[in-house]
Amino acid sequence: MTTASSADHPTRRDFLFVATGAVAAVGGAATLVPFISQMNPDASTIAAGAPIEVDLAPIAEGQDIKVFWRGKPIFISHRTKKQIDEARKVPVASLPDPQSDEARVKPGKDQWLVVIGICTHLGCIPIAHEGQYDGFFCPCHGSQYDTSGRIRSGPAPTNLPVPPYQFVSDTKIQIG
Amino acid sequence: MSGPSDYQPTNPALKWIERRLPILGLMHSSFVAYPTPRNLNYWWTFGAILSMMLGVQIITGVILAMHYTPHVDMAFKSVESIVRDVNYGWLLRNMHATGASMFFVAVYVHMFRGLYYGSYKEPREILWILGVIIYLLMMATGFMGYVLPWGQMSFWGATVITNLFSAIPYVGDSIVTLLWGGYSVGNPTLNRFFSLHYLLPFVIAGVVVLHVWALHVAGQNNPAGVEPKTEKDTVPFTPYATMKDAFGVSCFMLFFAWFIFYMPNYLGEADNYIPANPGVTPAHIVPEWYYLPFYAILRSIPNKLAGVVAMFGAILVLAFLPWLDTARTKSSKYRPLAKQFFWIFVVVCVLLGWLGAKPAEGIYVIAGRVLTFCYFAYFLIVLPLLSRIEKPRPVPNSIADDVLAKAGKSAPMVSSVIALAVAGALFAGSAPSARAAEGQAAPPSQKWSFAGPFGKFDRGAMQRGLKVYKEVCASCHGLSYIAFRNLADPGGPGFSVAQSAAFASEYKVKDGPNDAGDMFERPGRPADYFPSPFPNEQAARAANGGALPPDLSLITKARSYPRGFPMFVVDLFTQFQEQGPNYVSGLLQGYEEKPPAGFTLPEGSSYNKYFPGHAIKMPNPLSDGQVTYDDGSPATVAQYAKDVTTFLMWTAEPHMEARKKLGLQVFVFLILLTGLLYFTKKKIWADAH
Ligand code: FES
Numbered sequence: 043m044t045t046a047s048s049a050d051h052p053t054r055r056d057f058l059f060v061a062t063g064a065v066a067a068v069g070g071a072a073t074l075v076p077f078i079s080q081m082n083p084d085a086s087t088i089a090a091g092a093p094i095e096v097d098l099a100p101i102a103e104g105q106d107i108k109v110f111w112r113g114k115p116i117f118i119s120h121r122t123k124k125q126i127d128e129a130r131k132v133p134v135a136s137l138p139d140p141q142s143d144e145a146r147v148k149p150g151k152d153q154w155l156v157v158i159g160i161c162t163h164l165g166c167i168p169i170a171h172e173g174q175y176d177g178f179f180c181p182c183h184g185s186q187y188d189t190s191g192r193i194r195s196g197p198a199p200t201n202l203p204v205p206p207y208q209f210v211s212d213t214k215i216q217i218g
Numbered sequence: 219m220s221g222p223s224d225y226q227p228t229n230p231a232l233k234w235i236e237r238r239l240p241i242l243g244l245m246h247s248s249f250v251a252y253p254t255p256r257n258l259n260y261w262w263t264f265g266a267i268l269s270m271m272l273g274v275q276i277i278t279g280v281i282l283a284m285h286y287t288p289h290v291d292m293a294f295k296s297v298e299s300i301v302r303d304v305n306y307g308w309l310l311r312n313m314h315a316t317g318a319s320m321f322f323v324a325v326y327v328h329m330f331r332g333l334y335y336g337s338y339k340e341p342r343e344i345l346w347i348l349g350v351i352i353y354l355l356m357m358a359t360g361f362m363g364y365v366l367p368w369g370q371m372s373f374w375g376a377t378v379i380t381n382l383f384s385a386i387p388y389v390g391d392s393i394v395t396l397l398w399g400g401y402s403v404g405n406p407t408l409n410r411f412f413s414l415h416y417l418l419p420f421v422i423a424g425v426v427v428l429h430v431w432a433l434h435v436a437g438q439n440n441p442a443g444v445e446p447k448t449e450k451d452t453v454p455f456t457p458y459a460t461m462k463d464a465f466g467v468s469c470f471m472l473f474f475a476w477f478i479f480y481m482p483n484y485l486g487e488a489d490n491y492i493p494a495n496p497g498v499t500p501a502h503i504v505p506e507w508y509y510l511p512f513y514a515i516l517r518s519i520p521n522k523l524a525g526v527v528a529m530f531g532a533i534l535v536l537a538f539l540p541w542l543d544t545a546r547t548k549s550s551k552y553r554p555l556a557k558q559f560f561w562i563f564v565v566v567c568v569l570l571g572w573l574g575a576k577p578a579e580g581i582y583v584i585a586g587r588v589l590t591f592c593y594f595a596y597f598l599i600v601l602p603l604l605s606r607i608e609k610p611r612p613v614p615n616s617i618a619d620d621v622l623a624k625a626g627k628s629a630p631m632v633s634s635v636i637a638l639a640v641a642g643a644l645f646a647g648s649a650p651s652a653r654a655a656e657g658q659a660a661p662p663s664q665k666w667s668f669a670g671p672f673g674k675f676d677r678g679a680m681q682r683g684l685k686v687y688k689e690v691c692a693s694c695h696g697l698s699y700i701a702f703r704n705l706a707d708p709g710g711p712g713f714s715v716a717q718s719a720a721f722a723s724e725y726k727v728k729d730g731p732n733d734a735g736d737m738f739e740r741p742g743r744p745a746d747y748f749p750s751p752f753p754n755e756q757a758a759r760a761a762n763g764g765a766l767p768p769d770l771s772l773i774t775k776a777r778s779y780p781r782g783f784p785m786f787v788v789d790l791f792t793q794f795q796e797q798g799p800n801y802v803s804g805l806l807q808g809y810e811e812k813p814p815a816g817f818t819l820p821e822g823s824s825y826n827k828y829f830p831g832h833a834i835k836m837p838n839p840l841s842d843g844q845v846t847y848d849d850g851s852p853a854t855v856a857q858y859a860k861d862v863t864t865f866l867m868w869t870a871e872p873h874m875e876a877r878k879k880l881g882l883q884v885f886v887f888l889i890l891l892t893g894l895l896y897f898t899k900k901k902i903w904a905d906a907h
Contacts (some may be wrong), residue, residue: 085303
């Protein structure tokens with residue numbers, strides 16, 4: 043764009059070009075906002091992801107159920123004494139993702155394990171009461187979780203996450 | 219595209235690519251070094267504007283397709299949830315819907331420009347024909363896109379347009395069945411239209427590439443209509459044409475933004491906010507404004523087959539233009555007679571468009587026939603004849619001479635811009651005027667807090683309106699697009715999240731099945747929608763003397779009345795969009811105890827001044843003192859009507875405040891950008907003059 047006549051007012055001319063280019067660039071960047079933002083969950087999806095309540099009364103000891111929250115399966119296990127003991131016996135430091143069982147349940151509610159049932163390897167759904175640790179076994183690539191939902195062997199890097207939840211009464215929890 | 223490029227990259231990586239795929243050289247020779255006539259006026263920027271519009275339509279369209287559901291039961295609702303729930307969905311939808319109209323505005327200017335300056339003449343015949351093909355593809359795409367929201371106009375437009383093919387002798391009906399994929403317009407039709415509507419823009423993009431290729435082989439035409447001879451006649455495309463186009467595009471975006479942010483429904487039909495109903499045809503079927511001239515031609519011919527042939531012929535005749543007009547002089551600037559006939563032809567097209575929106579009766583039919591004759595006469599009689607008898611004025615020796623001679627006079631440009639703007643406004647605004655219902659008085663215009671570019675909803679009125687809805691309207695009318703959570707949305711009635719949850723819990727909502735397989739009732743939650751008073755349409759009709767109380771979510775956008783000439787032109791500038799609220803509030807106050815003498819009221823109906831046909835099944839719903847207000851507002855019918863209408867305007871467009879607010883920001887930005895581009899363009903062109 044350099045031509046002979048630009049020598050007259052080089053600075054003013056350059057300023058104009060830079061200003062125009064900058065304003066156009068800002069506009070272009072701002073335009074991207076709605077085009078990208080629309081990909082996020084919409085208002086109805088967010089509203090549908092509100093907390094849910096689950097009644098624990100019908101779950102017998104040794105049984106577990108699966109509920110869905112935000113499209114994710116949540117495993118709720120009513121653990122036996124034996125299962126709790128197994129989970130607490132193992133030295134925490136020896137685990138691939140060290141975390142005590144106490145830290146994974148609500149105080150005084152040791153029998154209730156609530157975890158998001160999605161394998162932390164690549165997202166398959168593990169099967170309950172299977173594998174060497176009587177916890178969860180993922181059929182996809184063989185990850186094994188114990189009765190606290192902690193990873194013990196296999197390719198998964200971390201423990202099954204505990205979703206946010208609290209007890210609203212003795213036999214009812216609210217997830218979310 | 220204009221011979222081998224002398225472009226030599228210096229960067230080694232680019233060099234490596236260039237030796238194997240000379241794409242940079244192609245870009246350079248097509249869009250940088252490409253010589254463009256130096257005397258092009260702003261009408262030539264519409265090519266760039268059209269490219270931008272195609273890009274806008276494709277990008278917004280691909281995004282809308284991520285959220286849209288092509289199914290007869292869900293299409294209408296999915297469009298509404300795009301507008302209501304998707305982040306910036308209202309913006310993307312407005313861009314796409316008004317973008318279609320803008321695309322046609324630009325293409326019509328582009329075509330008339332080609333017509334005026336003889337851009338179809340040797341050696342640009344193929345370039346022109348490719349343009350006609352693009353235009354045809356655009357019409358098909360636009361039509362199928364209009365069907366997708368599955369409103370009343372979508373459905374009946376699809377029915378009427380597909381039935382055009384039934385005029386074909388012998389095989390017509392089979393072709394129509396083939397198009398429908400059924401015995402009538404239905405789900406298979408919607409599905410294939412969606413598929414094709416997604417496909418065709420890419421076909422258009424492909425033909426555009428051919429169009430640009432042909433352009434770069436033949437070179438651009440120019441206002442003088444003489445081909446460039448020397449270096450002095452041209453300037454390099456970049457920066458000269460690029461900057462001029464950028465300025466033109468920016469001006470056009472201002473025009474576009476006016477519709478996106480302030481008049482999104484001006485070019486549409488209120489009836490399309492009523493979900494498709496295969497059992498009821500709207501009183502006046504009108505196509506989108508850009509088809510109106512052809513629709514007028516179709517209707518002016520009393521024979522079905524001949525009408526369809528004339529309509530398609532009106533478009534196809536354009537393809538033969540290079541051989542109908544054989545005059546050697548290209549530009550009408552130097553053809554005194556052709557120039558006059560050109561403007562007459564523009565007026566004929568505008569009038570045909572206006573007629574296309576009028577009911578096909580009386581004087582309109584006769585006028586339609588005369589104008590149809592004029593339309594074809596221009597191509598088949600006037601142009602061939604002029605080529606033989608007209609004495610053109612001498613054309614300049616070269617483009618450079620033309621540029622020199624022009625220094626001083628530029629008035630015709632301004633006057634033609636004004637003429638076109640007025641004509642365009644007339645044309646565009648003629649669509650709504652078609653829906654004249656006989657004997658229906660227009661409701662009085664009211665002052666609404668939400669009108670105008672800075673309009674905001676009156677929170678108090680909305681909260682009172684919600685109370686009126688809940689205590690009065692809700693016994694018969696649903697509000698099914700509104701969830702309780704919406705009451706706490708910004709720009710809404712101003713509930714807190716806790717208030718909206720409390721409001722929701724007062725409702726009983728059906729849910730289920732539970733573990734035992736039974737449906738059960740539970741208190742409403744914020745995510746639930748307002749429950750409808752009747753389980754289905756049959757129950758609603760049975761309880762209301764055969765009439766269906768319409769869902770009120772969209773009622774203020776689904777009702778309108780004709781504004782008439784010249785008001786609809788004025789509305790474009792004053793941003794008047796409040797026909798719906800005026801109608802709803804007028805209707806609520808328009809009941810009369812006794813019908814006027816000579817009017818026989820059918821059994822079970824009431825007389826209403828503003829209801830089309832006056833006999834309305836809904837008895838007068840409001841009376842003074844019926845709803846108790848606790849904020850001291852008068853408990854009168856007028857106040858109830860105003861409040862409930864304000865509330866229903868919000869339910870029809872929950873993001874209206876966001877739209878107007880963003881609109882202001884966009885305008886400030888675009889004005890700044892356009893100004894900067896203007897001065898940049900001026901600086902750059904200072905060297906060329
Ligand atoms: S996904 Fe579970 S082991 Fe790979």
